[in-house]
Amino acid sequence: MMLEINRLSVNYGHIQALHDVALTAEQGSIVSIIGANGAGKSTLLRTISGLNSPKNGGSIRFLGKEIVSLAPHKIVRAGIVHVPEGRKVFAGLSVLDNLKIGGFLYKGAELQKTLDHVLTMFPILAERKDQFAGTLSGGEQQMLAIGRGLMAQPKLLLLDEPSLGLAPIVINTVFKMINEIRDSGVSILLVEQNARKALTICDKAYVLENGYIRKEGTGQALLNDPDVITAFLGESV
């Protein structure tokens, strides 16, 4: 198993954001986590990547190794890369510098190889490589954020709301890229509010509500689940 989370609980001050979360992701799969605002989706990703610390007793195993107490930069080294919500590109740095920072752990020929690969994958970034990242459009910034994440050569990519604030046509492109990335062998943990998209693309999905995992199943099963339909897909049954 690529990622195996057990009994994970996280506090934000006095508020418990995650309760006993258990989750698994297999190599080469896309796993989606859907849920409303404040359900704990981002907290879950931030805890996996080490930005938030869980309460004692929780376990996050990645490729068989416990990573729960590691610092974020060491978790990147282990092969998990987190593309944060809101894209968080380094606005005052050039597109090229943003990408190179994504590949901070690599140098020389290896860095250049990944860079060439990412620039081929996202031709728009190659076109704009000398521009400040802050001058890109929202969709381009999302491409940059994903491209920057790929520069770290992840085995598992955590994507937090990649479709947030984007036009529908751009969202389609982003989801096409996500599929392509999976096909290249990178596993993906996808957090989305756009439930229909997220359930359509994934192999497995979890529904997170108030910090609890309420449901899990294949994307197709959840797409047909009456509770999911009323809560997230905006149709009455």
Added chain:
Amino acid sequence: MAITAFVQTLFNGLAIGGSYSLIAVGFCLVYSIMKFTNFAHGSMISAAAFVSYWVCNRFNLGLLGSLFAAIAAGALIGSITEFLAFRRIEKKSASNFYFFVSSLTWGTFVEQLVNNGVGIRALAFPKFYPSLSLKITVFGTKYTIMTNYLYMFVSAVIVLGLLFVFLYKTKYGRAIRATSFDRDTANLMGINVAMTIQIVFILAGIMAGVGGVFLGVKNKIYAQLGSDVVTKGFISSVLGGLGSVYGAVIGAFVLGVVEQFLVYFVGSNMARVVIFVLMLVFLLIRPQGISGVMVKDKA
């Protein structure tokens, strides 16, 4: 104003501006990455100058040797400052007020150490230059410039040049810029943030050391050497636009030049008053500084 006087004043201003820029850039780098004002910055200048003085006397070093001693001392002091005064507070993500108190306390402590080391009378570096001033002829006009100012200017330009290459051409420089923009996201890129902050303090210490030697040659070495000039460094970086390294450099040179012209026209006593008046007026008109980056303080 005769052309000779103009050129000489301009040159003095650039030389003084060079020493301000070393202070301003160090201060600005720390500000950018930590988002707080490091009031201990001045003490690093005094301490590095004092250590350099001591090493220079002990081993009979010239200017270059003293500079290297100051660079080594500055790097060490910067690194210790970060580790002892700020690392713990940083880890706890404490409020800005603790940084303020910690930097004041640490700065005063270091300054007192230097004070005890120096004794009652200010210390002077040995004579580094064969002659205090140089006569240079350009296009048939003779100019007299201070030897110390010439070396100060050249060293500042070299150090700033190396710094910019480091910041813009190396991966650790990129890491510093990224971390200054967004610490959490930089961390997610595999950048060790604690180490990056440590590097920034070392850089600030190195520049404080180089500035300290030349200011020590100019003004002698005493405990408040640093805090006396650090205000100018603060002003420079605000003048340029807080948080922008380019801005800090430009601000420092502008400040140095304006100050020297004021000295020429209204005398050094009045210049000290007028420069602060100009500064206040500038802040009223353009608080975001020359480069126009308005930095939000750490919440």
